[in-house]
Amino acid sequence: xxxxxxxxxxxxxxxxKQVTLSGRFSLFGKLGTFVLVDGCQIYLLSDGPFxxxxxxxxxxxxxxxxVTGTLRFKDYPELPPGPQPVGRAPDHLYFDARTxxxxxxxxx
Numbered sequence: 411x412x413x414x415x416x417x418x419x420x421x422x423x424x425x426x427k428q429v430t431l432s433g434r435f436s437l438f439g440k441l442g443t444f445v446l447v448d449g450c451q452i453y454l455l456s457d458g459p460f461x462x463x464x465x466x467x468x469x470x471x472x473x474x475x476x477v478t479g480t481l482r483f484k485d486y487p488e489l490p491p492g493p494q495p496v497g498r499a500p501d502h503l504y505f506d507a508r509t510x511x512x513x514x515x516x517x518x
Contacts, residue, residue, distance in 0.1 A: 415501065416450075417449075417451075417452075417503055418483050418485075420448065420450060421450065421452075421481060421483075421503060424481050425481050425482065425483050425503075426480065426481070427480065427481060428478070428479065428480055429478070429480075429481050430476055430478040431445065431447045431452065431476070431477055431481070432445075432447065432474060432475065432477075432515055433446045433447035433448075433452070433477075434446045434472065434474060434475075435470040435471060435472070435473055435474075435512075436472070437462055437467065437468070437471055439451055439453060440500070441455065441499055441502060442454070442455060442462075443455075443462055443467075445475060445477055450503060451502070451503075452477070452481070452503045452504060452505065453502055453504040453505070454477070454504065454505050454507040454512065455506065455507060456506060456508050457506075458508060460507045460508055467512075470512070470514060473514055473515075474514070474515040475513060475514055475515055476511075476512075476513055476515050477505055477510055477511065477512050478510060478511045479505040479506060479509055479510025480505065480506070480509070480510075481504075481505060482503070482504050482505070482506070483501070483502070483503050483504075484501060484502050484503075484504060485501045486500075486501055
């Protein structure tokens with residue numbers, strides 16, 4: 411089982427539900443911004459315009475954050491074998507950045 415599906419299995423009971431997860435924030439994932447939760451990259455993606463360049467997000471880099479939103483899993487279909495290699499994004503867990511709340515975790 412690959413890492414994406416291990417993470418899907420770890421969080422399967424929370425997929426398609428409103429949840430709050432805490433982890434380390436990064437702007438520099440393979441698909442973009444993500445939060446590392448229990449060894450799993452959970453992306454913060456948006457189908458529309460979203461500005462990650464704002465100061466409040468750059469200050470979060472490497473910090474512990476809390477994200478609240480609906481957790482989703484994107485599972486791409488297997489590609490049929492063929493003569494031409496085809497690139498595709500890896501399967502992944504994600505929140506919609508536009509409808510989720512992202513905030514620094516308060517210090518204990």
